Amino acid sequence: MSAGVGQPFEALASGNSIKKALCIGLMSGTSLDGVDGVLLDLAGPGVHVLAQASLPFEPTFRAELLSLNIASYNELHRAALAGNRIAAAYAQVVHQLIQQAQNLDLNATDVLAIGAHGQTVRHQPQRWSEAAMGAGYTLQLNNPALLAELTGITVVADFRSRDVAAGGQGAPLVPAFHQQVFSQPGVTVAVLNLGGIANLSVLPGQASDPVLGFDCGPGNALMDAWCLQQTGQPFDQGGAWAASGQCLPDLLARLLDEPYFSQPLPKSTGRDLFNSDWLQDKLQGFTNAPAQDVQATLTELTASACADCISSYAKESKRLIVCGGGAFNHHLLQRLQAHLAGIPVSTSDQDGLPPLEVEAAAFAWLAYQTMHHKPGNLPSVTGAAGRRILGAIYPA
Incomplete structure (x- = not known):
């Protein structure tokens, strides 16, 4: 069961002190090539990548995710199974990051939260009908409860829905x-x-x-x-x-x-x-x-x-x-x-953040924002009614 972002952070932390402002960001984007993960230290100014890991999707699983992007047979059951599989892949990347972090004398208990984007299979933020009492929606396959169980780390997920509920596009974040x-x-x-x-x-x-x-x-x-x-x-x-x-x-x-x-x-x-x-x-x-x-x-x-x-x-x-x-x-x-x-056109590694780490780092940062009751959206970008704390929290 997820804890709402309105719940005091101290209660979510269960009395454990947070040693470092460490967050993990996990991203599997619309390219459907796999999972990218980073471990960030957000304690000071700027961001510092402590570890990076990735895991490619198997071709058959990639094909399944592509097929779930459109209406298809038995899709609710298949989507649930795909969400479980994504959570398992995310957990593998988290374990890789933790193994790397152990070389820095860090372990899972030092991580504040995982920001898990999930795999987008529907994005319809503009389909709104007052007569039907409906609103736009965005859907990312994931099982954040399973991810929290597999890693023993608090997970923040479903970042886009709150912005959509506030009249925004939910993207980009x-x-x-x-x-x-x-x-x-x-x-x-x-x-x-x-x-x-x-x-x-x-x-x-x-x-x-x-x-x-x-x-x-x-x-x-x-x-x-x-x-x-x-x-x-x-x-x-x-x-x-x-x-x-x-x-x-x-x-x-x-x-x-x-x-x-x-x-x-x-x-x-x-x-x-x-x-x-x-x-x-x-x-x-x-x-x-x-x-x-x-x-x-x-x-x-x-x-x-x-x-x-x-x-x-x-x-x-x-x-x-x-x-x-x-x-x-x-x-x-x-x-x-x-x-x-x-x-002039240049790539982000010239600014100290490799191109394949930027989006995962963004969701680590968004998780940090959520855990500290800070908004993560920009109304000037998404069109939401105002700034909102994003995501749902699944305690470790």
Whole structure:
């Protein structure tokens, strides 16, 4: 049974003193490639990664998660089993992190909490009907009670639902963390997370100005899906396959003719929209196009959509920091830089946080916020009615 965030933290801690401000963050994103985990020390200014671990999803489990993204047979039962399996995978990553931490004379009892994002399989924050007494929702598969049982550490989960309940998108939640670690006084900085979906954070140089953040559209999701279908490889290593092809202007125009791209802020999206069915519909009439040309066009779609967002909302940025798996797609970064000639593009490891650790670190930070009764959302990003303490707490 989860403890509500309104319950005093002292009661949740059961009288045990917290030796360090250590939190674990676990992230399995829309790329569906596996679990990334970090152990963070948040005791002082900034964030300090003490350990990092990852665990790939088996191809059959990845396929199951993809199938649960759409209405399918017996999905409630299958979703529950998938949630259990995700919790078990999360626990494996936690044990890896604790093993590494033992070299630093730390153990599980030193960890304040685990922030467990879960695996998003539905994201419908805008489907609201007053007549039906309904509201939008977002659904992440997980079993945080099982994770707490397997690790013996307090778990914070279901971060997005409270923001949605307050009228927000529930996503993206990482801009608040980006503000903590990447903002620079007097300088506007843009941060682009290239996961399955691409999301942008615009960090103003003046503290009085609001942070902006939203989903730009597809990140790696469509590129990965096409690469797997055509080559059997889960992703285009370094973007080399796309670089061998030519962008198809007519196909690119059709891909960009998607109403989501012109929607006003706040907005968020996911595989509910940008999935293989969406792509197959757009590919009608291009069945004879070389596969590598389609891949080049999908890469250009991501680069163009993200660059348009930066030009519209972050044109004063002095730099673009890229994180997520897409940071390793060299061809994609080159295309981004070509669109943004006046804004230097670099990856987050130049700022001391490797690209694959940023999102997991964000959920460690969000767990820390929750455990200290501090809000984790930004209404300027999600459109929520106000700042809210996010997540439900499952005591150790």
